[in-house]
Each structure stands twice: as structure tokens, then as C-alpha cells.
Amino acid sequence: MGWETWIITTLSRSLAYGTPLLLGTLGEIYAERSGVLNLGVEGMMIMGAYSGFTTAYITGNPWLGILVAAVVGGAFSLIHAFTSVTLKANQVVSGLSLTMLGLGLSGMFGRGWEGKPLPATIPKITVSGLSKIPFLGPIFFEGQNLIVYLTILLVPLLWYILYRTRIGITIRSVGESPATADSLGINVDRVRYMCVLLGGILAGMAGGYLSVAYRPAWTEGMTAGMGWIVIALTIFAFWNPAYGMLGAYLFAALYHLSYRLQPWVSPELLKAMPYAFAILVLIFVSRGTLQKRMGAPAALSLPYTRGEE
Amino acid sequence: MDNSEGYAIELRGIVKRFPGVVANDGIDLKVRRGEIHCLLGENGAGKTTLMRVLYGLYRPEEGEIILNGQPVHMTSPRAALNHHVGMVHQHFRLVPTLSVEENIVLGLDEGTGPFVNFRKTREKISSIANEYGLSVDLQTKVWQLAVGQQQRVEILKALYREVDILIMDEPTSVLTPQEVDQLFTTLRTLVDDGLTIIFITHKLDEVMQVSDRVTVLRKGKVVSTLPTAETDKPTLARLMVGREVVFRLKKGPIKRREKILEVNDLHALNDRGLPALRGVSFDLFGGEILGVAGVSGNGQYELAEVLTGLRKSIKGRVFLAKKEVTNCSAREMNDLNVAHIPAERIRMGIVPALSIRENLILKKYRRPPFSYREFLDNKEIEENAHRAMSDYQIAAPSYETPAKLLSGGNIQKVILARELSENPSLIVAVHPTYGLDIGATEQVRQILLAQRERGAATLLISEDLEEIMTLSDRILVIFNGEVMGILDAESADIEEIGLMMAGTRHKGEEL
Ligand SMILES: Nc1ncnc2c1ncn2[C@@H]1O[C@H](COP(=O)(O)OP(=O)(O)OP(=O)(O)O)[C@@H](O)[C@H]1O
Ligand SMILES: [Mg+2]
Numbered sequence: 001m002g003w004e005t006w007i008i009t010t011l012s013r014s015l016a017y018g019t020p021l022l023l024g025t026l027g028e029i030y031a032e033r034s035g036v037l038n039l040g041v042e043g044m045m046i047m048g049a050y051s052g053f054t055t056a057y058i059t060g061n062p063w064l065g066i067l068v069a070a071v072v073g074g075a076f077s078l079i080h081a082f083t084s085v086t087l088k089a090n091q092v093v094s095g096l097s098l099t100m101l102g103l104g105l106s107g108m109f110g111r112g113w114e115g116k117p118l119p120a121t122i123p124k125i126t127v128s129g130l131s132k133i134p135f136l137g138p139i140f141f142e143g144q145n146l147i148v149y150l151t152i153l154l155v156p157l158l159w160y161i162l163y164r165t166r167i168g169i170t171i172r173s174v175g176e177s178p179a180t181a182d183s184l185g186i187n188v189d190r191v192r193y194m195c196v197l198l199g200g201i202l203a204g205m206a207g208g209y210l211s212v213a214y215r216p217a218w219t220e221g222m223t224a225g226m227g228w229i230v231i232a233l234t235i236f237a238f239w240n241p242a243y244g245m246l247g248a249y250l251f252a253a254l255y256h257l258s259y260r261l262q263p264w265v266s267p268e269l270l271k272a273m274p275y276a277f278a279i280l281v282l283i284f285v286s287r288g289t290l291q292k293r294m295g296a297p298a299a300l301s302l303p304y305t306r307g308e309e
Numbered sequence: 310m311d312n313s314e315g316y317a318i319e320l321r322g323i324v325k326r327f328p329g330v331v332a333n334d335g336i337d338l339k340v341r342r343g344e345i346h347c348l349l350g351e352n353g354a355g356k357t358t359l360m361r362v363l364y365g366l367y368r369p370e371e372g373e374i375i376l377n378g379q380p381v382h383m384t385s386p387r388a389a390l391n392h393h394v395g396m397v398h399q400h401f402r403l404v405p406t407l408s409v410e411e412n413i414v415l416g417l418d419e420g421t422g423p424f425v426n427f428r429k430t431r432e433k434i435s436s437i438a439n440e441y442g443l444s445v446d447l448q449t450k451v452w453q454l455a456v457g458q459q460q461r462v463e464i465l466k467a468l469y470r471e472v473d474i475l476i477m478d479e480p481t482s483v484l485t486p487q488e489v490d491q492l493f494t495t496l497r498t499l500v501d502d503g504l505t506i507i508f509i510t511h512k513l514d515e516v517m518q519v520s521d522r523v524t525v526l527r528k529g530k531v532v533s534t535l536p537t538a539e540t541d542k543p544t545l546a547r548l549m550v551g552r553e554v555v556f557r558l559k560k561g562p563i564k565r566r567e568k569i570l571e572v573n574d575l576h577a578l579n580d581r582g583l584p585a586l587r588g589v590s591f592d593l594f595g596g597e598i599l600g601v602a603g604v605s606g607n608g609q610y611e612l613a614e615v616l617t618g619l620r621k622s623i624k625g626r627v628f629l630a631k632k633e634v635t636n637c638s639a640r641e642m643n644d645l646n647v648a649h650i651p652a653e654r655i656r657m658g659i660v661p662a663l664s665i666r667e668n669l670i671l672k673k674y675r676r677p678p679f680s681y682r683e684f685l686d687n688k689e690i691e692e693n694a695h696r697a698m699s700d701y702q703i704a705a706p707s708y709e710t711p712a713k714l715l716s717g718g719n720i721q722k723v724i725l726a727r728e729l730s731e732n733p734s735l736i737v738a739v740h741p742t743y744g745l746d747i748g749a750t751e752q753v754r755q756i757l758l759a760q761r762e763r764g765a766a767t768l769l770i771s772e773d774l775e776e777i778m779t780l781s782d783r784i785l786v787i788f789n790g791e792v793m794g795i796l797d798a799e800s801a802d803i804e805e806i807g808l809m810m811a812g813t814r815h816k817g818e819e820l
Binding site (some may be wrong): 165177295 | 364366367386387390396398402403404405406407411412414415416417418422425466
């Protein structure tokens with residue numbers, strides 16, 4: 001294998017692997033921008049993966065699988081929205097529980113589904129013409145699937161909404177200063193519900209993508225810490241969808257490179273890498289003042305009750 | 310309806326209860342269309358609560374709201390805005406990371422769907438701003454604005470929504486004297502254009518200066534509503550407090566003692582990593598009050614934090630009684646008997662959920678007589694609480710009351726009682742009477758003067774120039790993190806201080 005092919009495969013695979021990371025990160029950015037920290041990403045993702053896979057298996061329609069994954073992820077996120085927005089419970093505890101619940105449920109129901117082959121997966125497409133572009137062609141336009149492109153399109157869309165529309169101004173104000181939003185007649189709880197729900201839908205889709213498109217099979221715990229990477233990437237991205245894209249693909253590339261080290265590095269160590277990355281990002285930004293400077297939403301993880309500010 | 314003729318607002322029998330408190334106890338209030346109506350009352354009298362009821366933030370247990378003769382249901386701020394009622398809150402409701410124009414259009418639906426037509430909104434904002442003298446740069450982020458400008462944004466926000474009734478909760482406590490004058494001019498123009506304004510303040514001078522009529526509240530009830538022209542300050546004060554009040558601070562001649570604090574070329578950064586202090590130097594002596602005057606955001610809070618060990622300096626040295634204390638921790642400064650009366654009394658001055666009794670020993674619960682090894686001595690702690698509550702006249706149901714349920718003035722007294730109990734050598738007080746009613750203000754000032762008499766060195770940071778002028782022996786003016794000059798308070802001229810606060814360096818001899 002020449003060095004050029006080697007680079008092309010690595011980058012093309014990074015694009016494929018970065019997609020679920022990016023989907024999850026975009027969703028978490030919206031949730032956190034509205035002031036809700038959702039540590040349940042891993043749980044929502046795995047539920048998406050499980051429900052997406054079984055749907056695709058039973059119906060034979062992979063797109064239906066993705067749809068159901070998104071719906072299940074969204075529904076799952078509403079548990080977190082209910083406890084943290086309506087009941088005003090501790091968001092860290094609620095999010096962690098969601099992750100545990102997702103991993104547990106999918107592990108339990110997933111028994112017997114392992115090792116089954118999927119009749120049909122999301123087709124890989126090659127854009128004839130564009131794929132002939134030297135170097136970039138094979139990376140971007142050969143062997144990717146539609147979800148990869150849709151995800152990339154989501155980035156400018158979500159960026160534009162967040163920074164250039166009324167909806168975005170509303171979301172950011174709810175995450176920065178819910179009391180202000182409330183006093184202007186904005187329904188803080190509703191905005192937070194919507195953002196958490198969007199986060200759940202995207203995380204569910206990410207899970208579905210993993211089990212229906214990326215590696216069409218079900219394995220228990222197959223998200224393997226991706227949800228935690230998403231949490232770290234959200235911070236790494238300064239809560240900005242554009243940087244989120246950069247971070248997700250960068251991490252995916254690093255991840256792939258490290259897999260190429262398999263002959264020399266023990267697999268246990270490689271497995272620990274995502275967590276190490278998450279911890280490193282968190283250590284780096286854990287200082288409150290630094291977070292403030294980076295633009296963390298001021299009301300992140302703080303429940304809002306009218307009259308108690 | 311004829312009896313409601315001419316009234317923009319009528320509140321009838323408003324009752325609002327909180328656990329253990331009746332904040333509004335059957336309030337009747339009538340506000341005429343086109344007047345400035347002042348609400349006056351001690352801390353905890355129920356002014357803010359009443360206005361929040363009118364603005365739809367609280368649902369009253371009983372009572373009616375009638376606007377222009379029509380009964381209305383104020384179920385939420387949205388309902389209030391729909392009825393053209395706007396409110397500028399005591400603590401501003403602005404999103405610091407958004408720009409001015411984004412803050413102004415926030416929450417509106419102007420028929421353009423999710424998109425904001427900023428060209429059109431800018432035109433509308435500018436025309437309002439020009440008409441009422443409220444100019445402010447629209448693209449600046451709100452956190453970069455000085456407090457006075459932030460207030461303009463708040464007013465613009467309300468006017469942009471075409472309110473007929475504007476509620477202003479203690480709008481002047483954060484302003485410089487010039488800004489207060491400007492605000493009053495704006496308010497006058499607004500009333501001339503037909504707006505009705507409810508104005509809450511603790512300052513009787515302002516009531517006399519700006520209002521048409523005034524309503525005095527005491528303990529959740531209306532005491533009286535009077536035309537301003539037919540009353541005077543002593544009458545209002547008596548109505549407010551319920552007894553005769555004497556305004557006379559006893560300030561003895563200065564008895565300057567040994568040098569307590571020396572600050573040399575101090576530099577520090579603010580929360581955003583930008584320089585907040587750029588080479589601040591001064592000396593402070595026992596028995597002296599050094600006032601620090603400056604517009605908010607010019608480094609005075611960072612100075613207080615560095616001196617109390619809450620913020621690290623990056624250059625320069627600090628000596629306390631000849632001993633170097635540069636970048637000592639808050640605990641070390643505390644053990645060196647430095648008292649801190651912080652700006653944000655609820656966030657930094659108390660532990661809101663703990664009782665008064667517990668809050669009073671936060672500085673010294675680790676030592677006898679309050680604790681032996683791991684155990685607290687409850688009897689001592691209770692006696693201490695009894696003593697503090699009677700010495701400082703803290704009004705509360707009992708010493709078991711959580712500190713967060715106290716009114717602003719009483720919270721401040723708890724902090725003073727704790728901080729001053731060990732006869733501190735240095736007191737760093739940041740606008741100690743901010744938001745307090747006249748009675749509490751007098752009391753707090755008297756306490757600070759008593760400490761001066763005793764020989765404590767006091768650094769008094771305040772945006773209230775009148776307070777600085779009455780209490781200080783010398784006045785240091787700070788601008789953009791630099792000392793513009795230090796003046797003798799006796800001979801200081803308020804005009805000159807105003808200029809120095811805006812960045813003019815003092816020419817005369819430095820003290
Ligand atoms: N959210 C709340 N929960 C419980 N008690 C409250 C709440 N808000 C106000 N109170 C109590 O209601 C009473 C009236 O408070 P309010 O804030 O209306 O007084 P105020 O007249 O505005 O005083 P200040 O001059 O200090 O602003 C006080 O005893 C206060 O402790
Ligand atoms: Mg108030």
C-alpha cells in the first residue's frame with residue numbers, strides 16, 4: 001500500500017467514524033447552550049443503536065432503522081428533560097442515570113441479537129465525476145453514505161440558527177440568563193425541553209448510524225465510550241457547531257491513527273484512549289475562569305425556578 | 310368605571326405570601342396616568358414583591374389588577390408585556406454575552422419568523438434612543454458596557470416593546486450623580502409623552518426631586534399615598550419607619566495611627582484575563598477611612614479581592630502591619646484579622662441555607678470557644694448569636710432562621726456582626742449600604758465610624774459618592790485600574806472627583 005492510499009483510507013475512515021461523534025456533539029451543544037448538561041449521551045446513543053439495528057433487521061429497511069433510532073433517542077432524552085427541567089433535579093445525577101439505564105436496557109434486550117447479519121444496510125454511494133478529483137475525491141465522494149453528507153450539512157444549518165436567528169438568540173439567552181429570558185415572556189422550560197430533545201434525536205441517530213451503517217451489527221456496549229467523547233468535544237468546541245465539526249473529525253483521525261498502532265500497542269490501552277482524551281479535555285478546561293473565558297453558558301446545569309435567582 | 314377615570318393602574322387588596330412572611334398584606338395602590346409615582350419603604354416592606362405581582366412574575370393569593378379601568382390577569386411577564394407593562398429590575402435582566410440589539414429583540418415576534426431584520430430594528434432603536442437621550446452602541450456585547458449604559462439598554466428594551474407603564478426597581482443605586490440626572494431627564498420626557506412610571510428608591514432626595522406622588526409601604530401594607538409637593542423628607546422618613554428618625558452621623562476628628570496597609574505597584578487580571586489593576590499604590594492608616602471612588606468596572610472590585618486573598622495579583626506587593634502578605638490566601642488574610650464586607654452579599658457574604666447562628670461563626674468555628682477538636686459548642690454559639698442579634702439589631706424570627714430569608718439590610722447586619730466581632734485591623738468594605746433603606750444605611754455607617762474610632766483601617770469601596778464623601782478621610786479615585794489621585798475628603802470637590810472618575814488625573818499635590 002502506497003503512502004497516498006494509506007492517507008486516503010485513513011481520512012476517508014475518519015470521516016465515517018467522525019460522523020456519529022459530530023451528530024452527538026451537535027446535539028449536546030444545543031442542549032448545553034440552553035443550560036442543560038446531559039451526561040446521558042452514551043445511553044441515548046446505545047438505545048439508538050439497539051433500536052435502529054432491530055428495526056432494520058425486522059423490517060429489512062435500514063432507513064426505517066435510522067428513523068426509529070432517532071425517535072427512541074429523542075424519547076429517551078425526555079426522561080432527562082423531565083427530571084432536570086420539570087423536577088429541577090441534579091443534572092449530573094440524572095444524566096449519569098440515563099447512561100446507566102441505556103447501557104443496561106440495551107444489554108438486556110440485546111441478548112440474542114448479537115452476531116446476526118443485517119439484510120440491508122445504508123448504501124454506500126460514489127458520486128461519479130466528483131470522485132475522480134485527485135486525492136479529495138476518494139476521501140469525500142467514494143464509499144461514504146448519505147448520513148455522512150447530511151451530518152456535514154447540519155453544521156452550517158445549526159450554526160446559522162444558533163448565531164443568526166431569533167431561535168438561536170432565544171436558546172443562548174436561556175442558557176446564559178434564564179431569569180432574563182423569563183422576564184421577557186420566553187418559556188424557559190419549553191426551550192430547554194426542545195434543545196434536550198434535539199440532543200436526544202441526534203444522539204439516537206448517531207447510535208443508529210453505528211449499528212445500521214458504520215458497522216452493521218449489534219454488539220453489547222458497542223458505542224464504547226463515544227458518548228463521553230461527545231461530552232468532551234462539546235467543551236473542546238467552545239459550544240460552537242463549527243468547532244464541533246473540527247473536533248469530531250480531528251478526534252476521529254487520531255483514533256484511526258492509533259488503531260494503526262495496534263501491532264505495537266496493547267488493545268487495552270487503545271480502548272482506554274477515548275476516556276483518556278475526555279479526561280484530558282476536562283482537566284484542561286476544568287478551571288471555572290477558563291470555562292467562562294471559553295464561553296460556557298453561564299447557567300449550564302443550573303435549574304431555573306422563577307423568583308429564586 | 311367612572312371612579313377609575315385617569316388611573317393607569319389600580320391594585321386592589323393584593324395579598325402575596327411567602328412561607329412565613331406576608332410580603333404584601335392587602336395592598337391598594339392607584340397610579341395616575343402620566344405621573345411618576347414613587348414607592349417608598351424599608352427593606353423587606355414588599356415593594357419588589359408588589360411590582361413582581363404587577364409584572365406577572367408572582368401570582369397573588371388575593372386581589373385584583375386593573376389597568377386603564379379594565380381588570381386583567383397578569384399570569385406571566387408575557388401577559389404584562391401584552392398589556393404594555395414593562396419592568397426594569399433591581400438586578401438587570403440582560404444576557405451579557407449577547408449584543409445590545411440582540412438583547413432588545415429577545416423574545417419578540419415581529420412577524421419575520423425566525424429571522425431578525427436587524428436593519429429595521431436598528432432604525433427603530435436608534436429613533437427611540439435619539440428621542441429620549443439613551444444612545445448606546447448597538448453591536449457591543451452587553452458585558453462590555455458600564456452599568457449606566459446597561460440600564461439604558463433595559464429602558465430601551467421596554468420602550469421598544471411600546472410600554473405605557475414602566476416600573477423601575479431601584480434604578481439609581483448603581484448610577485453616578487451625572488447619570489442619575491440624565492435618567493431623571495429621560496423619565497421626565499417619557500412622562501411628557503404619556504407614559505406612567507413607578508419608581509422605587511430608598512433615597513428621599515430623589516423622591517422629592519422626581520416624583521409627582523409617593524406611596525409609602527411598611528411591613529406589607531400601604532401607610533399613605535401623598536402628593537410629593539405636600540410632603541417633606543422628615544415626614545416620609547417617619548411614615549416609612551413608623552417613628553421619628555434622626556439623621557445625624559457622629560463623625561469625630563481623625564485620629565490617625567500607625568500605618569496598617571501598604572500597597573505597592575499592584576497589578577491583577579479580571580475574570581476574563583484582561584488587566585484590571587495597573588500599578589495601584591497607596592497607604593492606609595489605623596483610625597482612617599480611605600474611600601475608593603470610581604465607576605463600576607474600573608478595578609475596584611478586583612482590588613478588594615486581591616486584598617482579601619480572593620484573587621492573585623500578578624505583580625506588586627502588599628504589606629499588612631509591615632508584614633508582607635502579597636498573594637496570601639483568603640484563610641491567611643482572615644487569620645491576620647482582615648474583615649471583608651463583600652459586594653455580593655448573598656453570593657459571597659453568607660451561606661444562604663445556613664441559619665443566622667451558623668453564619669455568625671463562619672470565620673471562627675474552628676477555634677475555641679466555639680469548638681473543641683471536632684465538636685462544636687452549641688451553647689457558646691447560641692450565646693454568640695443572641696449577643697450579635699441584640700448588638701446589631703438583627704430583625705429575624707429567631708437565630709435558627711436561614712440567612713437567605715432575611716431582608717437585604719438584615720443580611721448585611723449579619724455579615725457586619727460576623728466580620729467585626731474580632732476587632733479587625735483592616736476592613737475592606739464594598740458598597741456596604743447598597744440597596745439598604747435609610748434606617749439600615751445610617752446604622753451601617755454608624756458601625757463603620759465606630760470601627761474607625763476604635764482604630765481600624767478601613768478601605769471603603771463604593772459607587773455612591775455621597776457615601777464616600779460623608780464617611781471618608783481621604784478619597785482615592787480609580788479609573789481603568791489606575792489611581793487618578795488621592796484627595797483630602799474635607800476639601801475635595803465633587804465636580805473634580807467626577808472628572809477624575811472619567812479619567813482626568815489629579816493635578817494637585819498627592820496625599
Ligand atoms: N422569593 C421569595 N421567597 C420567600 N420570601 C420572599 C421572596 N421574595 C421576597 N420575600 C420576602 O418578602 C418580603 C418582602 O420582600 P421584597 O423583596 O418585596 O421587599 P422590598 O421592599 O423590595 O425590599 P428591598 O428594599 O430590600 O428591596 C421580605 O420579607 C422578603 O424576605
Ligand atoms: Mg426590592
